Each structure stands twice: as C-alpha cells, then as structure tokens.
Amino acid sequence: MKSQAVFYHAGCPVCVAAEHQVLELIDRNKVNVDVVHLGEAKNRLAAAKAVGVKSVPALVVDGQVLHINFGAAIEALE
Numbered sequence: 752m753k754s755q756a757v758f759y760h761a762g763c764p765v766c767v768a769a770e771h772q773v774l775e776l777i778d779r780n781k782v783n784v785d786v787v788h789l790g791e792a793k794n795r796l797a798a799a800k801a802v803g804v805k806s807v808p809a810l811v812v813d814g815q816v817l818h819i820n821f822g823a824a825i826e827a828l829e
Contacts, residue, residue: 753780753781753782753783754781754782754783754812754813755782755783755785755812755813756777756782756783756784756785756810756811756812756813757784757785757786757787757799757810757811758770758773758774758784758785758786758787758808758809758810758811759787759789759795759799759804759807759808759809759810759811760786760787760788760789760807760808760809760822761788761789761790761807761808761822761823761827761828762788762790762791763822763823765808765820765821765822766807766808766822766823769808769819769820769822770786770808773808773810773819774786782812787799789807789825789828790828793828793829796825796828796829799811799825800825802814802816803816804816804818804825805818805824805825806818806821806822806823806824806825807822807823807825807828808820808822
C-alpha cells in the first residue's frame with residue numbers, strides 16, 4: 752500500500768524550490784503526493800493547521816509533519 756503525503760506551500764521561491772527538490776526525491780511508486788498551494792487553496796488551510804503545519808513549505812507523510820526550510824508562517828496565509 753502506498754504512503755500518503757501532502758506537500759503544502761505558498762508559492763514563494765523558497766516553497767517552489769523545495770517542492771521541486773522533494774518531488775524529485777520521492778518515489779511516486781511508493782508515495783501518493785498531493786501538492787497544495789495554500790495561497791490558491793485557502794479552503795485547505797484548516798486541514799493543514801489541524802495536522803500540525805506551522806509554516807510552509809511542509810511535507811506531511813502519513814500524518815507526520817516535516818517542516819522544510821521557512822517560507823512563511825501558516826498564520827500569514829490566512
């Protein structure tokens with residue numbers, strides 16, 4: 752069974768660079784990745800906060816939040 756992952760970002764240069772690097776590293780045969788641009792999908796902010804995302808870019812894998820670098824605090828996207 753494939754792992755589930757969500758990559759949250761805000762579209763800033765830090766986030767976009769992290770997205771490209773993360774997607775290159777992940778084996779898509781083993782992990783389903785949903786990429787969410789929170790600047791464009793404000794309706795997904797509550798879900799991101801609910802799983803513990805504090806800043807973006809962040810990768811959530813099977814419910815575990817991995818904060819990558821720092822592009823923006825989640826509150827700045829509200």
